[in-house]
Amino acid sequence: TFQAISHPMADLLSEVDGGRLLVWRAIRAIADGDAKAGGLISLAGWWNADAAARTVAQALHTFGGYGLTTEYDVHLYNLRAKAWPLVWGDPQLLIEEAGRRLYAGEATVLPDAGDVPVDFDLGDEARAMVAEIDAFFEKHVTDEMRKDFHYSWEGYNPRINKMLADARLLFLGWPKEMGGRGVTPYAKLAAMDAFERHGYNNPAHNVAAMIGAVIHRFGSDEVKRDVLDRMLSGEVICSLGYSEPASGSDVFAAQCKATPDGNGWRIDGTKMFTSGANIADYVLMLTRTNPDLPKHKGLTMFMVPLKAEGVTIQPVHTFQDERTNITFYDGVKIPDSYRLGAVDEGVRTMSAGLELEHGGSFAKV
């Protein structure tokens, strides 16, 4: 039912929410006399007509036979979603109109928006953050460096990473006591937009913030010193080693083994889609420590050095011009201090990591 019912409903809910946001953006733009206002109106109309039509179609299917009866209100939504957009004619023409208004200088008469209670201004701290990032790129980043910028891990530049750390422009959302900058979510959002605008919003940064938070919570003093402190100072980056050739969505079916070995552990197995492993120093790895326990138990998490003996990294290319990797671990030795969380309780550590990846806040970890 997740794939058939819940996922489409969640997708459509966010599309309807996005449509509402676009309407408010357009109204705010009218009130501000923004030159983009006319284009935003067309975009809001186009997006909402399309989202409404697909949402009611899915809603009818979800209700099954009852979707067709007049006893449930869903048929009324269906009627409105199909009829209202036609007041403007074919909704697809609105996207062309948006293009003309936004990029070809076509003017339109705008209504009076009155008092608008919604504001999209992110505030002074966000503005200062953006100015700081712009100044950083102006001062430190040359055209030569920009040539290698890429949206994937391949665009990672260790020199820029170090300079960003020195300028305290990494780990922006982390609390100050953890070594972060402690900026508000608004300022962080503005910062991400600014990095994006400069073409340097590298996945290595977000993954570092996620893994760093997991180490901070579950790691020993030794792994904090070797990995976390050096991430904070911009010297190392880390990959995520969850997926395997035979377990992706079903992540807790991981088979990559960690076996006790002297005072530490020995890692044997394969991880698939280990993005960034070819340039990273460590991988946050989910391993099976007890095959006799039920699937969700018997898992343990470790930081595994990628430059260690026994690690082999091979490229896997995607059609989106992005390199990821398959990584092989053959008797890789690691100390027990590189374990994150209790033995056989990797699900707890992993859940904290996934919560961050899904957009949760550090407070929940």
Ligand SMILES: Cc1cc2nc3c(=O)[nH]c(=O)nc-3n(C[C@H](O)[C@H](O)[C@H](O)COP(=O)(O)OP(=O)(O)OC[C@H]3O[C@@H](n4cnc5c(N)ncnc54)[C@H](O)[C@@H]3O)c2cc1C
């Ligand atoms: C470019 C790229 C980079 C990646 N980077 C990383 C990384 O850095 N680290 C990492 O660990 N992983 C990474 N991944 C892996 C990614 O997280 C997995 O691809 C994802 O978890 C899906 O797993 P899978 O590919 O094995 O597909 P599957 O799990 O085999 O899924 C295939 C299809 O089956 C559906 N499905 C699966 N289970 C169910 C179910 N129970 N009910 C209904 N439908 C189901 C899925 O929704 C999907 O449509 C990356 C993947 C890509 C493509």
